[in-house]
Amino acid sequence: MEYKFKSHKISVKNSESEDKPNEDYFIADDSNGIYIVADGVTATPRSGDKYPNPAGGQLAARMFCEEVYKHLLFNKKAIETKSVEIVKQAISLANLKICSLNQAHNRYKEANFADKDYFGTVGTVVVATNERFSILHVGDVMALLKRKLNIDLLTNIQTRNVFEYKKKVTETGIINPRDLAITVRRDFRNNINSQGLNGEKVGYGVFTGEEGVRNFVQVCEVPFHENDTLLILSDGLEPLIDYVLHNPEGMLLFCRMIDEGPEFLNWLLAENQQFEKRSDDKTALVINV
DSSP, X not given: OOOOOEEEEEEEOOSSOSSSOOOEEEEEETTTTEEEEEEEOOOOOOTTOOXXXXXXXXXXXXXXXXXXXXXXXXXXHHHHHHHHHHHHHHHHHHHHHHHHHHHHTTHHHHOOSSSSOOOOEEEEEEEEETTEEEEEEESSXXXXXXXXXXXXXXXXXXXXXXXXXXXXXXXXXXXXXXXHHHHIIIIIBXXXXXBOTTSOBOOBOOBSSOGGGGGGOEEEEEEOOTTOEEEEEOGXXXXXXXXXXXXXXXXXXXXXXHTTTTHHHHHHHHHHTTTOSSOOOEEEEEEEO
């Protein structure tokens, strides 16, 4: 059976900072079944400084999406039989491009991991082939499958372990917030063997050009059925999704609203405002089978 795809999409910047650009970027190609969402890693300007524009996270997110997409299109025929292998090649090449970006801006030499850090991004890539979605993922861009009146989260939110660790350590006062941020970025990022003060697993992946990110690439392959919907959402929409996944009534409403088509996107943004504690960039791709 031949399936077709129709996507709706939206991307909006955070509402709290006028000078911070939207560091999300996406590509949605229904005809080739290729969908990519990247969320650039936010910089931390020094007090009183304006947010850089273009920002490193913004550049890295766009570069990631465009490089992955270019490689997937070039290998379109091979994707039908070797989708995961081809996507892995694509994200490795994109990571190398981000390495060159960091080198061009001297980030590897000049980074202090506080107000000057590597340019980087997290991202999720989806390719639809052979009646299944192949999903490769690093970070906290979420992929969810809606089937009838149920929602399944297909990707792990990989930053939760380090988020919980930072919260716990901050509450103890053992390390001041600046030094903790430096430790997390310098020692935990792209280090699969990193451990917290009590031996906690605190490694997490970001496409910064470092080779260690490959250890955090997760693969999910899921068959799809007619009338399924796949959602790819950046972490700015995590507050609502967390509620939906743990609240049956919320899931039922969420599923019914998806069936409203393009109107769902405006509802999604408005509903998320009820749950979020801080504004963030928000990107949503809604792909109907």
